[in-house]
Amino acid sequence: MSPDTAYTSDSLSENLIASVTNLKVYFQSKQGMVHSVDGVSFDIVDGEMMGLVGETGCGKSVTARSFMQLIQTPPGVLAGGKILFKSQKNCNKCDGAGCVACSKTGKNILDLLSLSESQIRELRGERIAMIFQDPGKALNPGLTIRTQLAEVFQEHRENDVFKKAGITNNLDGINGYLLKKYIRQELNLITKLMLKFPPFSGFRKKVDKAIDGLVTEALSETQIPNPNKIMERYPHELSGGMKQRVMIAQAIACNPDLLIADEPTTALDVTVQARVLDLIKDLQKRHQTSVLYISHDLSLVRRICDRVAVMYAGKIVETGDAETIFNNPKHPYTQGLIKALPSMTHERGKLEAIEGMVPELINPKTGCRFASRCKQKKSNCENNDPELKVLSNKDKSHKVSCFLYE
Amino acid sequence: MQIRDYIIRRLLVLPVLIIGTSIIVFALTRIGGSPIGIYLSHEMNPAEVQEMKERFHLDKPVPVQYFYWIKGVTQGDLGWSGVASAPVVDVFPKKFAATMELAIAAGIVAVSLGIALGTFAGARRNKLADHIIRVVSVSGASMPLFWFAILLLIIFWVWLGWFPIGRSDPNLFEAIPHPTGFYTIDALLAGNFAAFRDAVWHLIMPAVALGYGATAIIARMMRSSLIEELQEDYVDAAKAKGLAERVVLKKHARRNALIPTVTVIGLTFGFLLQGTVVAEIIFRWPGLGRWMASAVLRGDQATIMTYVMFTSILFLIVNLVVDIIYANLDRRVVLGE
Amino acid sequence: MSQDLKTSSVAIEGLNDSALKVRLKRNLEIIQNVLENPTTVIGLIIVILMLLMALLAPIITEPNMPDPYQMPRDWKAARSAPLTPGHVLGTTNRGGDVFYGVVWGARTSLKLSLIVVCLTVVVGVTIGSIAGIVGGKVDEILMRVVDVFLSIPELIFALAIAAILGPSFTNIILALVVVFWVKYARIMRAQVIRIKQREYVDAARVMGDSKMQIYLKDILPNSFSPVMVQATLDMGNIVLVGATLSFIGLSEAGIAEWGVLVSEGQAGISAGRWWASTFPGLMVFLWALAFNLVGDGLRDVLDPRTETKR
Numbered sequence A: 001m002s003p004d005t006a007y008t009s010d011s012l013s014e015n016l017i018a019s020v021t022n023l024k025v026y027f028q029s030k031q032g033m034v035h036s037v038d039g040v041s042f043d044i045v046d047g048e049m050m051g052l053v054g055e056t057g058c059g060k061s062v063t064a065r066s067f068m069q070l071i072q073t074p075p076g077v078l079a080g081g082k083i084l085f086k087s088q089k090n091c092n093k094c095d096g097a098g099c100v101a102c103s104k105t106g107k108n109i110l111d112l113l114s115l116s117e118s119q120i121r122e123l124r125g126e127r128i129a130m131i132f133q134d135p136g137k138a139l140n141p142g143l144t145i146r147t148q149l150a151e152v153f154q155e156h157r158e159n160d161v162f163k164k165a166g167i168t169n170n171l172d173g174i175n176g177y178l179l180k181k182y183i184r185q186e187l188n189l190i191t192k193l194m195l196k197f198p199p200f201s202g203f204r205k206k207v208d209k210a211i212d213g214l215v216t217e218a219l220s221e222t223q224i225p226n227p228n229k230i231m232e233r234y235p236h237e238l239s240g241g242m243k244q245r246v247m248i249a250q251a252i253a254c255n256p257d258l259l260i261a262d263e264p265t266t267a268l269d270v271t272v273q274a275r276v277l278d279l280i281k282d283l284q285k286r287h288q289t290s291v292l293y294i295s296h297d298l299s300l301v302r303r304i305c306d307r308v309a310v311m312y313a314g315k316i317v318e319t320g321d322a323e324t325i326f327n328n329p330k331h332p333y334t335q336g337l338i339k340a341l342p343s344m345t346h347e348r349g350k351l352e353a354i355e356g357m358v359p360e361l362i363n364p365k366t367g368c369r370f371a372s373r374c375k376q377k378k379s380n381c382e383n384n385d386p387e388l389k390v391l392s393n394k395d396k397s398h399k400v401s402c403f404l405y406e
Numbered sequence B: 001m002q003i004r005d006y007i008i009r010r011l012l013v014l015p016v017l018i019i020g021t022s023i024i025v026f027a028l029t030r031i032g033g034s035p036i037g038i039y040l041s042h043e044m045n046p047a048e049v050q051e052m053k054e055r056f057h058l059d060k061p062v063p064v065q066y067f068y069w070i071k072g073v074t075q076g077d078l079g080w081s082g083v084a085s086a087p088v089v090d091v092f093p094k095k096f097a098a099t100m101e102l103a104i105a106a107g108i109v110a111v112s113l114g115i116a117l118g119t120f121a122g123a124r125r126n127k128l129a130d131h132i133i134r135v136v137s138v139s140g141a142s143m144p145l146f147w148f149a150i151l152l153l154i155i156f157w158v159w160l161g162w163f164p165i166g167r168s169d170p171n172l173f174e175a176i177p178h179p180t181g182f183y184t185i186d187a188l189l190a191g192n193f194a195a196f197r198d199a200v201w202h203l204i205m206p207a208v209a210l211g212y213g214a215t216a217i218i219a220r221m222m223r224s225s226l227i228e229e230l231q232e233d234y235v236d237a238a239k240a241k242g243l244a245e246r247v248v249l250k251k252h253a254r255r256n257a258l259i260p261t262v263t264v265i266g267l268t269f270g271f272l273l274q275g276t277v278v279a280e281i282i283f284r285w286p287g288l289g290r291w292m293a294s295a296v297l298r299g300d301q302a303t304i305m306t307y308v309m310f311t312s313i314l315f316l317i318v319n320l321v322v323d324i325i326y327a328n329l330d331r332r333v334v335l336g337e
Numbered sequence C: 001m002s003q004d005l006k007t008s009s010v011a012i013e014g015l016n017d018s019a020l021k022v023r024l025k026r027n028l029e030i031i032q033n034v035l036e037n038p039t040t041v042i043g044l045i046i047v048i049l050m051l052l053m054a055l056l057a058p059i060i061t062e063p064n065m066p067d068p069y070q071m072p073r074d075w076k077a078a079r080s081a082p083l084t085p086g087h088v089l090g091t092t093n094r095g096g097d098v099f100y101g102v103v104w105g106a107r108t109s110l111k112l113s114l115i116v117v118c119l120t121v122v123v124g125v126t127i128g129s130i131a132g133i134v135g136g137k138v139d140e141i142l143m144r145v146v147d148v149f150l151s152i153p154e155l156i157f158a159l160a161i162a163a164i165l166g167p168s169f170t171n172i173i174l175a176l177v178v179v180f181w182v183k184y185a186r187i188m189r190a191q192v193i194r195i196k197q198r199e200y201v202d203a204a205r206v207m208g209d210s211k212m213q214i215y216l217k218d219i220l221p222n223s224f225s226p227v228m229v230q231a232t233l234d235m236g237n238i239v240l241v242g243a244t245l246s247f248i249g250l251s252e253a254g255i256a257e258w259g260v261l262v263s264e265g266q267a268g269i270s271a272g273r274w275w276a277s278t279f280p281g282l283m284v285f286l287w288a289l290a291f292n293l294v295g296d297g298l299r300d301v302l303d304p305r306t307e308t309k310r
Helices: A060-066 A117-123 A145-156 A158-165 A173-183 A189-194 A200-221 A240-252 A270-287 A298-304 A322-327 A332-339 B002-031 B035-039 B046-055 B062-074 B088-123 B128-142 B145-159 B170-175 B183-190 B193-230 B233-240 B245-282 B288-298 B301-329 C002-034 C038-055 C098-134 C136-150 C154-165 C169-197 C199-206 C211-222 C224-248 C258-266 C275-302
Strands: A016-029 A032-045 A049-053 A076-086 A109-111 A128-131 A258-262 A290-295 A307-312 A315-321
Touching: A016 A060, A016 A290, A032 A049, A032 A060, A032 A076, A032 A290, A032 A307, A032 A315, A049 A060, A049 A298, A060 A076, A060 A258, A060 A290, A128 A240, A128 B233, A145 A158, A145 A200, A145 A240, A158 A173, A158 A200, A173 A189, A173 A200, A200 A240, A240 A270, A258 A270, A270 A290, A270 A298, A290 A298, A298 A307, A298 A322, A307 A322, A307 A332, A315 A322, A315 A332, B002 B062, B002 B301, B002 C136, B002 C154, B088 B128, B088 B183, B088 B193, B088 B245, B088 B288, B088 B301, B128 B193, B128 C275, B145 B193, B145 B245, B145 C224, B145 C258, B145 C275, B170 B193, B183 B193, B193 B245, B233 B245, B245 B288, B245 B301, B245 C154, B245 C224, B288 B301, B288 C154, B288 C224, B301 C154, C002 C275, C038 C098, C038 C275, C098 C136, C098 C169, C098 C211, C098 C224, C098 C258, C098 C275, C136 C169, C154 C169, C154 C224, C169 C211, C169 C224, C199 C211, C211 C224, C224 C258, C224 C275, C258 C275
Parallel strands: A049 A290, A049 A307, A128 A258, A258 A290
Antiparallel strands: A016 A032, A016 A076, A076 A109, A307 A315
16 A cells, blocks of 8 residues: 555645544444444644543543544444544654655645554654553553653654664664664564674663663653652552653653543542643643543533533534633533532532433434433434534534524 | 562461471371381281381371371482382482473473464454464363373374384483483483484474463463453553554563463463373373372372372472562562462 | 441342342343353253263163173174274274263263262362351461362372272262362352451341351352352363373273273274274363363353453
């Protein structure tokens, strides 16, 4: 397959970094097809923080993982849609001159879902990075922090490592061959053994030292104290907050264009949450990274995000500016969510829950997914699918999918 | 850190278990009656019989006899083997080397093949290769060794004539000195390639037969723990870094999947040890197992006791070593519960 | 904590009302789930065929009088190949009909495994329960004994015991009981300790049940499934080890038992007479395989958490 197949004729507005159109991800199960993500569309503006809010199981994590092709197929099925992505930076290998690596990832619009395995690998960790919900599970328990962080640089920053090690002139012949194999983790028993002895061992140590330097830098970026000590530790020796900082350091190590944060504070103690949140916000501002922030907590998203998309049962029900959504929610589900939020001004004991249950997503019928729980249900709600539409011409970013406004 | 304390604690429990085993073994053999028979002949008169009893302390109560036995064992006196018509101590080392050579060869087959097959199947879950390996490994755990060995014998010895039985070609065996008792190693030390080839040739069929069950158990464990690891978040996180599938599998998932597999490897060692009895009978391998089998049939108590004691101690030590490896591998393990 | 107690005691009252119904429904669900797994169904089919063969042995073949568990000897037809009239699977060197051995071997194996499983379950469950309930020093001593028993490889231990008791089929049964009770003691003790710590036993205690009542009403029924899984697996393993002991020569020679028959058939192998060992050995394999498949299937359904931990 030629690299050109990754290019797409679709266009992306100038200010967008990514755009999801009609994404459908299903899962096979014994009972039938589970429509986890069923026609999701939203945009991510370059440099902004986009919030994706919804209850557990509404498909927000599946949406996020689709960006990186991290959905296992089977049981997952990509049933349709596109995720367009436009990198904002030049290729770090050739700086825009064009090379094999970046003919895939240059300043072109790519459809992330149709990239081949090797093409998406070039993007993972380099252009698009991800922070996972539970850092305790997302770090490999059997490897040191250093080893795990080093992998990012080994994968994407080979030249930088060699430059930093000061051995760019020694990369000819067997020496270069061995060191490249070493950094790409392609050693076999013999080459591993060769690197243990001079003259190769000296170069290997230089490379290790260079990687150490890069790892330390990345760790101090996330305000981890004593990065030199921390990197020799194993994940279980660190606190939850510390582990999440390591995860963040790992994600932003290559200064990605798009950072996907999948509930990065949910598994943490309340006291640590705020600090990790501030860290992400701070890093986002400093590096001008676009962030897709996934959360079930609307108030938290309002605090840090510029725009919000609200998801319910595999569909986007409302999207718009964070403030607009919060102050002027239109969709009955969004309204319910906001009423269910505790706030300082609330009277004691007056939290409202949304009645009913999330509908089954196995082979769902047509009709609004929220209809069974909706208090403002109309006659056509159960038979027709509402579409996501702009409400008024004043605010074109505010869209709702509800028959109340037609 | 605590790993050292753990090892020390385990080492302290080891003698308790060994003593416990020796008591059970001794009690069992005495239930079967006094071993005086092997020291007697028909010509002896009652006075001589009494003298023999006194000489071997068989006139004393059983607990006292136990202490005399232990005393003898510590002084290197393991008793007289009726089957071999020689002191147990004299026969033991040679037979032991033969058995260990077989067990180790089978162990190498089982561990390398088991891990490879398990990884291969686990990484290709629900594909054809996985199904085949699963059938092979499920049947391996239920395979009677005596039957599998005989099938190999019928096919490769009787029908095809590819492999010999026994341990060696006698002429080649005589041609080299045997400082270690391991025929393959001795042949290499002597630099005799023909003897080495002969040793390996004789080793293959029994080692494969003996190793099959253990291979199946290890492959099964490896497969299921790899599948479990592959569903962990850190695998996705590793992929999200842009790592190649190969690195994710080998460096991340397989490494962690090996941890529970190591404990199973320790258990399969017992499996291999007890299997040598059957494999040695069928392939006419002159080792401990075959000796034990004939001792069992002829009521040779000294041999039975030595054999059972020895294999249990070996089994205990191997499991201790495995536990220590496990503790070192798994950073999360909380030692001693 | 008190909240927990209240809710769990309420739950118990609710359970008493329709306990039978709930249990029946659960059992039905379990059976349904077990039958969903194709390999389990295959295992189950083989088990049923084996049992039928064991039970119908006197109908399938004419029993050898006076003792049908002895192999009939047809010296004139010795060393017949399979498909000889009258000897479908051929005969051994000593004129034993392989087909007769295969069929009656199933009956012998059923006898062996049933007796051993019943005895080991009783012994193991009793000792494990005592260790778990009494606790303290008794528990410590019993568990050390269990450790010692586990430190001798199964087959070697059974071999030594059977050897010392003298070669006979009854002694093989005894030897297997001595070796196999240990697992049940471990399982039972772990269950007792686990269930003892659950709130609903606390609730029962608060409601004034005696120790014995708690044991009979709560602990014993709840320990049923792991014991059942182990017993099913052991039905296969016992025949496997028992046949191995017989093969080595610890049964009376000449009885209709698969291991004995394989051993008898061994003599003809170098002359190319493969059948006398192959068929009975295949039966041991199928028997063990079938019970292992069913046992695994049961475990998946009854205790999905431990599915992979073995």
